[in-house]
Amino acid sequence: MGRPKGFEPERAVEQAMQTFWTKGYGATSPADLAEATGVGKGSLYHAFGSKRELFDRALQMYCRAGAELTAEVLDRPGTAKERIRAYLVMLVDRDLEGPVPRGCLAANTALELGGRDEEATRAVRRVAEQTIELLRDRIARGQLDGDVAAGVDALAQARLIANTLMGLRVMARTFDRTMLHGVIDSALAGL
Amino acid sequence: MGRPKGFEPERAVEQAMQTFWTKGYGATSPADLAEATGVGKGSLYHAFGSKRELFDRALQMYCRAGAELTAEVLDRPGTAKERIRAYLVMLVDRDLEGPVPRGCLAANTALELGGRDEEATRAVRRVAEQTIELLRDRIARGQLDGDVAAGVDALAQARLIANTLMGLRVMARTFDRTMLHGVIDSALAGL
DNA sequence: CTGATTTTTGACCTGTAGTACAAGAATTCG
DNA sequence: CGAATTCTTGTACTACAGGTCAAAAATCAG
Numbered sequence: 001m002g003r004p005k006g007f008e009p010e011r012a013v014e015q016a017m018q019t020f021w022t023k024g025y026g027a028t029s030p031a032d033l034a035e036a037t038g039v040g041k042g043s044l045y046h047a048f049g050s051k052r053e054l055f056d057r058a059l060q061m062y063c064r065a066g067a068e069l070t071a072e073v074l075d076r077p078g079t080a081k082e083r084i085r086a087y088l089v090m091l092v093d094r095d096l097e098g099p100v101p102r103g104c105l106a107a108n109t110a111l112e113l114g115g116r117d118e119e120a121t122r123a124v125r126r127v128a129e130q131t132i133e134l135l136r137d138r139i140a141r142g143q144l145d146g147d148v149a150a151g152v153d154a155l156a157q158a159r160l161i162a163n164t165l166m167g168l169r170v171m172a173r174t175f176d177r178t179m180l181h182g183v184i185d186s187a188l189a190g191l
Numbered sequence: 192m193g194r195p196k197g198f199e200p201e202r203a204v205e206q207a208m209q210t211f212w213t214k215g216y217g218a219t220s221p222a223d224l225a226e227a228t229g230v231g232k233g234s235l236y237h238a239f240g241s242k243r244e245l246f247d248r249a250l251q252m253y254c255r256a257g258a259e260l261t262a263e264v265l266d267r268p269g270t271a272k273e274r275i276r277a278y279l280v281m282l283v284d285r286d287l288e289g290p291v292p293r294g295c296l297a298a299n300t301a302l303e304l305g306g307r308d309e310e311a312t313r314a315v316r317r318v319a320e321q322t323i324e325l326l327r328d329r330i331a332r333g334q335l336d337g338d339v340a341a342g343v344d345a346l347a348q349a350r351l352i353a354n355t356l357m358g359l360r361v362m363a364r365t366f367d368r369t370m371l372h373g374v375i376d377s378a379l380a381g382l
Numbered sequence: 383c384t385g386a387t388t389t390t391t392g393a394c395c396t397g398t399a400g401t402a403c404a405a406g407a408a409t410t411c412g
Numbered sequence: 413c414g415a416a417t418t419c420t421t422g423t424a425c426t427a428c429a430g431g432t433c434a435a436a437a438a439t440c441a442g
Contacts, residue, residue: 001386001387001388001439001440001441003387003388003389003390003437003438003439004388004389004438004439005388005389005390006389006390006438024217024302024303026215026217026218027217029428029429029430030429030430030431031428031429031430039390040390040391040392041391041392041430041431042389042390042391042392042431042432042433043389043390043391045430045431045432046388046389046390047389050430050431051429051430051431100306100307101305101306102306103302107302107361108302110361110362110364110365111294111298111299111302111303111361111364112215112302112303114292114294114361114364114365115291115292115293115364115365116291121364121365124364124365125365125366128362128365128366153377156373156376156377157377159370159373159374159377160355160374160377160378163355163358163359163362163374163378164351164354164355164358165358166357166358166361166362167353167354167355167356167357167358167359167361168354168358170298170301170302170357170358170361171301171319171354171357173301173302173305173306173312173315174301174305174306174312174315174316174319175316175319179350182347182350183350183351183354185347186344186347186348186350186351186381187351187354189381190377190380190381192409192410192411192416192417192418194407194408194409194417194418194419194420195408195409195418195419196418196419196420197408197419197420220398220399220400221399221400221401222398222399230420231420231421231422232400232401232421232422233401233402233403233419233420233421233422233423234419234420234421236400236401236402237418237419237420238419241400241401242399242400242401
């Protein structure tokens with residue numbers, strides 16, 4: 001019973017995520033969130049408790065969607081190198097296509113809150129570890145498939161690529177597509 | 192003539208830089224700056240005009256110091272690979288030694304203001320390009336010295352390493368020294 | 383319809399960011 | 413010393429961040 005919600009929480013979290021992603025946590029005001037979600041400030045606080053809790057939900061959603069996307073793209077047919085390249089290129093291109101490059105919400109959060117905020121640090125770490133794991137598995141599969149040399153250290157390469165990815169999403173803020181693609185090529189030389 | 196300044200501007204900019212570095216641009220208040228520099232809020236505005244202008248000076252100082260440090264470390268005796276590894280290790284360890292990992296002011300700025308702020312974007316891009324150039328020169332020198340294979344594309348490797356560096360300074364917010372050093376090793380495999 | 387329950391709305395509140403400004407202090411010049 | 417100049421200090425001000433709350437609105441059980 002009781003009055004029914006006038007909005008879908010998941011939808012609101014998603015809108016909030018977009019806003020946090022674009023403007024950053026600190027620079028997003030409750031008013032911004034209200035406008036983005038179309039839900040009154042008061043209702044948001046009623047439903048989510050605080051700006052911070054809403055952000056946690058948004059970050060969680062981002063991580064989940066990111067992991068799914070990563071798995072999906074890596075699993076498409078092709079060699080490990082081809083798939084990983086496609087993955088990196090896709091993320092970089094996505095970054096560059098918007099009116100304003102937003103990078104990666106997790107990376108942005110890592111720099112904005114990392115080290116100062118327990119919860120955020122853990123969340124960011126988890127998504128990074130997840131990515132590394134997916135990359136490692138894909139490389140290992142490449143070794144089974146015979147398209148990656150058996151002597152390659154899958155974990156080390158996965159870490160290198162994940163780190164490169166973080167770098168790319170910072171560089172995407174200031175450099176152009178050509179340079180970023182060049183970096184991707186160099187980073188994949190070890191495969 | 193007139194009353195002499197009660198503080199050294201350069202010193203104040205340096206203190207301000209430390210604060211911006213630790214807390215980020217948006218999260219640093221005029222009150223923080225006044226406390227960090229020991230100069231009254233009013234005096235700061237009189238001397239520097241605005242928070243933004245002070246930040247520009249601080250970022251500029253950071254870039255200059257960074258470039259000098261890079262050049263200095265790379266120029267010490269050793270092979271290109273040894274020197275570049277030492278450079279990366281030094282930056283990562285510095286990041287980790289403080290009570291709170293601060294990353295790189297330029298990278299932080301790139302993520303906080305990049306794409307939205309012309310001036311900041313330019314400054315960050317300049318420091319990145321500078322770093323790439325110094326790395327390229329050092330690799331090229333390594334080729335002359337014979338410690339780097341002649342077939343290596345110095346510019347591509349320099350870009351890869353600069354990108355790796357950016358990534359490391361993001362990862363340093365959430366990962367430990369061991370993993371970061373592993374990434375450094377992998378990244379230098381191409382030399 | 384009444385009451386219980388939950389959501390919405392909008393007003394309201396406290397604190398601080400970012401800046402402006404006026405009055406006073408320190409210094410040099412004549 | 414007085415005047416001119418430049419810096420300092422502290423107050424004042426506007427705007428907005430972040431959040432709270434009371435009252436109205438919507439639903440359902442009985």
